[in-house]
Amino acid sequence: MASTSNPAAILRPSNLAVVVLRTPNMQKMLDFYSKFLGASVPFQNEHYACLRFDSLHHRLALIAVPPASNPAENSTPSTGLHHIGFSYPALSSLMEAYKYRKQNGGVLPFKCVNHGLVVSLYYRDPDANELEMQWGRFTDVDKADQYLMSEEFTKIGMGNELDPEELLAEIERGS
Incomplete structure (x- = not known):
């Protein structure tokens, strides 16, 4: 059955940004995807x-997870899809889509993070798959690479949580 909502009413993302996989076999997966896709690895840690x-600075990412001793007891799967990321061309577009989702159905992110490289709002679909709606700071791949290797990126780790309402207010004020 087709959805009755108007898909043109929400500001659509500009493209699929990233697919992130969980793996207990980081190096094996990294080797496989590097060779399989002919991919370079601009950033890697443990x-x-x-x-x-x-x-794009990265279209595929891998997150290391420990092997599950009993997957039924583990609330987070040990392997498989971590999340799907979609990009917006501007931070204001990302926040306009946030505002629309909030006002039309009360769909709110469960986590909001400034990763330094990207600003991300994380949602869950009805099956609990994670969706990252993001805006990237860098349009130049070389500058993105420099940032990934910078002390600033190392210091923030996976990023800093942010309040989407504060960010929206700043954008609406013209900051």
Whole structure:
């Protein structure tokens, strides 16, 4: 059955940004996807790796997770999809879509993070799949690479939580 909502009413993302996979086999998966996609690895540490095979800083990422001793007892799957990311061309567009979702159905993110490289609002679909709606700071891949290797990125780790209402208010004030 088709949805009765108007898909043109919400500001749509500009493209699919990233697919993130969980794995207890980080190096094996990294080797596989690097070779399979002909991808470079602009960033890697023991917890996270970014892979680039086109003009985006990373289109595929891997998150290291411990193997599950009993997957039924583990609320977070040990392997598989972590989240799907969609991009917006401007921070104001990302926040306009946030405002629309909130006002039309009360759909709110469960987590909002400034990762330094991107500002991300994380949602869950009805099956609990995670969706990252994001705006990227860098349009230049070389500058994104420099940032990934910077002390600033190292210091923030996976990022700092942010309040979407405060960010929306700043944007609406013209900040």
